[in-house]
Amino acid sequence: MPTYDLPQAKGLPPGGKVMVTLDGREYGIYNVGGRLRALRNVCPDQSGPLCQGDVFDRIEAEVTPSREIREYVKEKQAVVACPWHGWEYDLRTGECLWNPRYRVKVYDVEVAADGTVRLTI
Amino acid sequence: MPEDNGSGPSTAQSSRLVVDTDAHYYENPRLFGKFLDEPWRTRLERWSGLYYAPIAAASRTHDVLVGGRMKRKDLGLPVTDCRDGVLEIMKYLGTDVSVLLPGLLLGIAEISDKRRAVALCHGFIEHMLAETVDPAQGIYTLIVACNQSPSDAATLIDRHASHEGVCGVGMMTDAPFLPFGDSYYDPIYEACVRNHLPLVLHSGYGGPEGHESGYGLQSYVENHIAFVFNNMRQMTSIIFQGVPERFPELKLVFQEAGVFWIPQMMFRLDSEYSMRRPEVPWLKKPPSEYMKSFYYGTQPLERVPNEKYLKYVFEMIDAERTLLFATDWPHSDFDAPMVIERMSFLSEAGKDRILGGNARSVLRFAGKGALPPPQPAAPLAEARV
Numbered sequence: 378m379p380t381y382d383l384p385q386a387k388g389l390p391p392g393g394k395v396m397v398t399l400d401g402r403e404y405g406i407y408n409v410g411g412r413l414r415a416l417r418n419v420c421p422d423q424s425g426p427l428c429q430g431d432v433f434d435r436i437e438a439e440v441t442p443s444r445e446i447r448e449y450v451k452e453k454q455a456v457v458a459c460p461w462h463g464w465e466y467d468l469r470t471g472e473c474l475w476n477p478r479y480r481v482k483v484y485d486v487e488v489a490a491d492g493t494v495r496l497t498i
Numbered sequence: 499m500p501e502d503n504g505s506g507p508s509t510a511q512s513s514r515l516v517v518d519t520d521a522h523y524y525e526n527p528r529l530f531g532k533f534l535d536e537p538w539r540t541r542l543e544r545w546s547g548l549y550y551a552p553i554a555a556a557s558r559t560h561d562v563l564v565g566g567r568m569k570r571k572d573l574g575l576p577v578t579d580c581r582d583g584v585l586e587i588m589k590y591l592g593t594d595v596s597v598l599l600p601g602l603l604l605g606i607a608e609i610s611d612k613r614r615a616v617a618l619c620h621g622f623i624e625h626m627l628a629e630t631v632d633p634a635q636g637i638y639t640l641i642v643a644c645n646q647s648p649s650d651a652a653t654l655i656d657r658h659a660s661h662e663g664v665c666g667v668g669m670m671t672d673a674p675f676l677p678f679g680d681s682y683y684d685p686i687y688e689a690c691v692r693n694h695l696p697l698v699l700h701s702g703y704g705g706p707e708g709h710e711s712g713y714g715l716q717s718y719v720e721n722h723i724a725f726v727f728n729n730m731r732q733m734t735s736i737i738f739q740g741v742p743e744r745f746p747e748l749k750l751v752f753q754e755a756g757v758f759w760i761p762q763m764m765f766r767l768d769s770e771y772s773m774r775r776p777e778v779p780w781l782k783k784p785p786s787e788y789m790k791s792f793y794y795g796t797q798p799l800e801r802v803p804n805e806k807y808l809k810y811v812f813e814m815i816d817a818e819r820t821l822l823f824a825t826d827w828p829h830s831d832f833d834a835p836m837v838i839e840r841m842s843f844l845s846e847a848g849k850d851r852i853l854g855g856n857a858r859s860v861l862r863f864a865g866k867g868a869l870p871p872p873q874p875a876a877p878l879a880e881a882r883v
Contacts, residue, residue, distance in 0.1 A: 423836055431566055433566075461832070462831065463568040
């Protein structure tokens, strides 16, 4: 499993993202709540450029006892949406929100004490 | 299928000729004015663009791109409102030939003002032929026939049919007036046959405020199903009112309802026909037999949990002969060519036909995408040798 240094991701703030290309494959590096994660830039739906999408709150909805629909934010800045068809993926698990059969690989990114960022694929 | 397969991002690339039979162009109606007489010239040239639009397209009341979750311009892609933009998108999607249908005029069938409908269809085709189509680079369009005035539509077809940028005639099936089997529309069908042009029936939806088959369905996810309803309604009328018998040379293409509705209609209509044949004396065979002579756009191809479901549908509808690939770019449910490329049950020859070969036979391409001229038959004497 090769390891890559990612100087582009050094100091990436929470909520931030950088794109990197490693051995011809594109990845989005995200700072999710202070922890760095990497996702392949390929949507399992139609191979759209997933990481060119934006990060959104995870919106859920419920039907109240009085049969009203109540939408709410379940988690802030928790999903990335593919810009082609809007399919949303959980940034921590890679699961697609509409159907967990679809999933993108999520890699943990290592941050050394000196701030050096490394990704092992 | 569910897991990222590492095949690389973005568009599918293919060595075969890919024809997109349903790409959308975002026409600016102000540019129509110079082709029209007054008062429409000034009305369109000076269209305010504020609280009045020539067509109140249904999608204006929705956030189609889901609060920024989908992107088009923000990906650095052009709006397809000019020839260069169309070429750039063709390159992005990996298509070689593009059949441009309108954006704004997708709602043309729903407006009540006959004179406005005639003027807009007139302005659209003049603008497209003068400023956008490019047969040598694979850019074609359709003459949009307004259902509000079939005689005016027929005149427009006769006037522009010979232009090499025209590959067919289009009508929108979200038409709340008489369904398309009615003889009221015969002038349009006669004009298509007279000019050897196929008729593309493109679906649409009225939105919750519309007044066609999706009326009252509240949210976007509900209302969008009207694309299927509208094609079903027109298909039923066209078959049972005998359009294929009255116009046997007319080639019909149904666009934008996916593929699963096709076998549903084949067998549903056959069942109805089996019980009430005398009500529809035009028919000489079961409805499904007529449906097999029609053509169908692939988009939006249904996402199914098991590929074999698609395989069965493809088998039922003779897909390798009847389907025409379509992207529907830039709409929210567009399909990339890879939806066909990745099908494991299709032969390479079958993919060739669906992605391009069938379209080349049905639509009239005079430049890029044109079929080679038929080879002259060998002289009889040589053939005997």
